[in-house]
Amino acid sequence: MIDEDFLKRQPEQLLQSLNLLPQEVVFIRKDYTIFRMNTAKIKQHPKLRPGMKCYEAFGFHNVCDFCLAGQAEKIGSYIKNPVCVMTGKKKNKPRHINIIINALCGPDKQIYGFIEIIDNVEALYQSHDQLEYLNKEYESVIYALSHDLRSPLISIEGFLRKLKKSRQNPDASDIFDHCLGRIHANVEAMNNLVNVLLDTSRIITGKLDLQEVDMETFLEHLAEDIRIHAAERNVKIEMKGDFGIELCDKIRIRQVFSNLIDNAIKHSGGADNLTIEIGTDGVIYWVKDNGPGMAPEIKNKVFDPFIQSTKTDGNSFGMGMNIVHKIIQKHNGDIWVESEEGKGTTVYFSLKPEQPE
Amino acid sequence: MDYRQLETILLVEDNEDHIEHTMDALHEGGLVNKIIVIKDGKSALDYMYRRGEYQDPKQSPRPCLILLDVKLPKMSGFEILETLKTDSEFKVIPVILLTTTGNKEDIDRGARLGANDYIVKPVEFDNFMHKVKGLGKYWALISNLTDT
Numbered sequence: 001m002i003d004e005d006f007l008k009r010q011p012e013q014l015l016q017s018l019n020l021l022p023q024e025v026v027f028i029r030k031d032y033t034i035f036r037m038n039t040a041k042i043k044q045h046p047k048l049r050p051g052m053k054c055y056e057a058f059g060f061h062n063v064c065d066f067c068l069a070g071q072a073e074k075i076g077s078y079i080k081n082p083v084c085v086m087t088g089k090k091k092n093k094p095r096h097i098n099i100i101i102n103a104l105c106g107p108d109k110q111i112y113g114f115i116e117i118i119d120n121v122e123a124l125y126q127s128h129d130q131l132e133y134l135n136k137e138y139e140s141v142i143y144a145l146s147h148d149l150r151s152p153l154i155s156i157e158g159f160l161r162k163l164k165k166s167r168q169n170p171d172a173s174d175i176f177d178h179c180l181g182r183i184h185a186n187v188e189a190m191n192n193l194v195n196v197l198l199d200t201s202r203i204i205t206g207k208l209d210l211q212e213v214d215m216e217t218f219l220e221h222l223a224e225d226i227r228i229h230a231a232e233r234n235v236k237i238e239m240k241g242d243f244g245i246e247l248c249d250k251i252r253i254r255q256v257f258s259n260l261i262d263n264a265i266k267h268s269g270g271a272d273n274l275t276i277e278i279g280t281d282g283v284i285y286w287v288k289d290n291g292p293g294m295a296p297e298i299k300n301k302v303f304d305p306f307i308q309s310t311k312t313d314g315n316s317f318g319m320g321m322n323i324v325h326k327i328i329q330k331h332n333g334d335i336w337v338e339s340e341e342g343k344g345t346t347v348y349f350s351l352k353p354e355q356p357e
Numbered sequence: 358m359d360y361r362q363l364e365t366i367l368l369v370e371d372n373e374d375h376i377e378h379t380m381d382a383l384h385e386g387g388l389v390n391k392i393i394v395i396k397d398g399k400s401a402l403d404y405m406y407r408r409g410e411y412q413d414p415k416q417s418p419r420p421c422l423i424l425l426d427v428k429l430p431k432m433s434g435f436e437i438l439e440t441l442k443t444d445s446e447f448k449v450i451p452v453i454l455l456t457t458t459g460n461k462e463d464i465d466r467g468a469r470l471g472a473n474d475y476i477v478k479p480v481e482f483d484n485f486m487h488k489v490k491g492l493g494k495y496w497a498l499i500s501n502l503t504d505t
Contacts, residue, residue, distance in 0.1 A: 146458045147428055154457060154478050155374035162381065182374055295431075 024118040027104075028054050028069060030111055041118070054116070068101040069114045076111075078102035082121070096125040137305065144306030144318075148193055152186035159183050196319045200305075203326045208249040210353055215243035219278055222254060226261055233274070235265055240279035248351050252327045257287065259320040260347050264289035288346040294339040302337055324349075365391045367420035369401040369437065370455065371429050379424070379455075379480040386482030393420070398432025401425075402440060405447060419450070422489070424480070425472075426455045427463055435470060442471030451492045455480065 015036060018025045024041035028034055032053045041048065048057055055064050063070060072079045080100045087093045098119040103111045159179040166172035166179075216239075223237045246253075261276055268274045268291040277288040294302065301307050303325040306318045324347075328335040332352040339345035366383075370376050376394055383392065395401045404411045411417040423441070427434040434454060441447040451473040456463050459477040467475055474488045 143458075143460065146460070150457045151372060151375070155372070155378070158374065158378035158381075158479050162378075186374065 022120070024116075024120075026054070026116045028114045028116060030073075030113050032063060032067075032069065035113065044118075068099060069103075069116070072101045072103045072114060073111055076103060076105075094122075095120065096122050141305050145193075145197070148306065149190060152190045155186045156183050159186075196323075200319065200323055200326065203252070203323065203330060208252065208330055208353060210247055210249055212245050212247055213250050213253070215246050215280070218250065218254070219243060219257065222257055222261075223278065226258070230265055233265060236273075236275040237261070238275060238277045240277050241281055243280055244282065246351060247353055248331060249327075249353075252330070253351070256324050256327050256349070259324050260287040263320055264291055264345065267291055284348050284350050286346050286348045288344065290344040293341040293343050293345055294337070295341060299337055299339050303335070364421035365393055365418045367401070367404065367423045368392055368394045369396075369398070369423065369429065369434070370394065370426045371396045372426070375426070375455075375478060382480050382482045383485065386486065388482075390421075391418075393417075398429040398434065398437050400431075401429075401437050402432070405441065421450070422492075423450060423452045424455055424476075425452050427467070428457065435466060438467060438470045438472055453488055 015038065018038040019040075021038060022040055024044055025038040026034060026041050026048075027036045032055060034048060034050050034052050034054055036050060037048060045057055054069070055062065055067070058064060068079045068081060078100060079102075080098065082096070082098050084094050084096050087095045098121055100117045100119070102115050104113045104115055105111055159182050162175065163179045166175045169175070219239060223239065227235070227237055257278065261278075264276050264287065265274065268289065273290070275290050277286070279286045279288065298307065302321050305322040307321065325335055328349045328351070332354065333350040335347065335349040337345065337347050368376065368379060370379065376396075380392060380394075383390075393404070395404050400411075403409050404417055407414065407417055425434045425437060429437075438452055438454070441450065441452065448471065452471070454464070454467040454472045454475040455478055456467075456475055457478050464475050473492055476484060476488060
């Protein structure tokens with residue numbers, strides 16, 4: 001029976017049980033005096049004490065205009081309200097909560113107090129936001145995919161028609177060679193796109209193979225490989241800073257550096273004096289180039305899937321930076337871009353992978 | 358034939374294969390108009406506003422029709438469409454959007470921005486002429502058909 005005696009008896013077993021709950025639970029007397037709280041409530045509001053008025057928790061001196069207990073008393077039932085409160089010193093950190101307040105009545109139907117239960121649903125909100133973000137990304141991927149897969153199909157269809165028209169022509173061997181070559185190139189482009197998508201999917205769903213990597217040796221080898229591959233372009237690759245040991249997925253991080261360097265080369269417009277700097281300050285890594293830089297509208301969506309700043313070739317789908325972003329996210333790191341047209345681009349990132357158990 | 362006397366068609370398309378197929382389709386159908394190909398969005402506007410390499414009006418005649426791919430590098434087809442259709446000088450030039458997918462949202466967006474019609478690629482001559490006839494006043498194209 002819940003009445004004044006019930007509150008006075010302070011049933012320890014009940015409070016012990018409430019202390020196990022993640023929800024904040026507080027018993028309030030009818031005069032808005034806090035009577036008892038569970039551990040979750042004390043943790044969230046360490047300054048609250050039994051005997052204080054509940055509205056003092058909000059910094060008020062009188063019953064709040066929006067007092068839910070008052071509303072519960074008025075209707076004689078419970079009130080459930082989703083609320084977003086701003087927390088933190090600057091009151092700029094949103095905290096989404098569900099508040100349930102129920103009037104506690106005795107057998108005589110008299111209200112003796114209230115029980116307030118606060119459920120922190122911030123994680124749920126964040127998951128919701130994350131899902132919305134993923135959903136939007138999914139939609140844009142489907143849209144771009146439908147274009148990028150259909151485009152080579154249209155080309156193939158066109159060349160097949162051309163072949164069909166030319167089959168009676170004895171002098172059409174050049175046309176045959178051209179059409180077959182283009183069909184082959186388009187099939188290859190589709191195959192590459194499918195591989196990129198499979199790789200993206202593996203990054204999202206797969207686990208990182210974390211290991212301690214000597215970044216200096218690792219990046220020197222990578223730089224050497226790129227120097228050989230880009231020899232005819234006379235690309236200068238420089239290393240700056242003290243590279244230590246980093247816990248990361250070596251293959252994926254190689255992919256990050258390779259994609260960033262490839263991008264710098266690909267979008268350099270064929271300039272001969274391209275210099276790419278791979279650097280670190282011990283916490284943050286960067287890949288900096290003195291290329292043409294990005295237009296602001298490209299910079300703002302550079303990590304979106306299927307974003308291309310320039311037309312390169314049929315095997316470029318604008319997925320490189322999206323893959324880089326996903327790999328860094330998977331390493332719990334941050335990534336951002338500084339770029340100015342005519343002055344070059346620097347991509348910064350950090351790595352904070354969780355230690356394997 | 359002196360092409361300068363003919364109406365010019367501007368084809369804004371970045372995919373080399375699609376350019377080839379469109380040119381083939383139009384020429385095989387008998388169209389002898391000059392077709393100027395521009396491969397990215399920014400250059401398309403440079404052409405229309407006669408900027409940079411397109412400053413000479415003789416080399417950059419005003420098109421009587423623009424075939425505009427939706428997905429282009431540097432600037433999308435929609436951005437070009439919006440710029441042209443909000444410019445009193447260019448808004449009368451009919452624009453046919455070229456779409457790879459026939460995506461309804463793209464078509465609706467194009468219509469809202471003032472596109473006169475759309476073609477789902479590949480461009481085929483009969484379909485192209487059907488659309489051109491739908492634009493009414495552009496008999497110039499039809500009169501330029503050769504006997505094939």
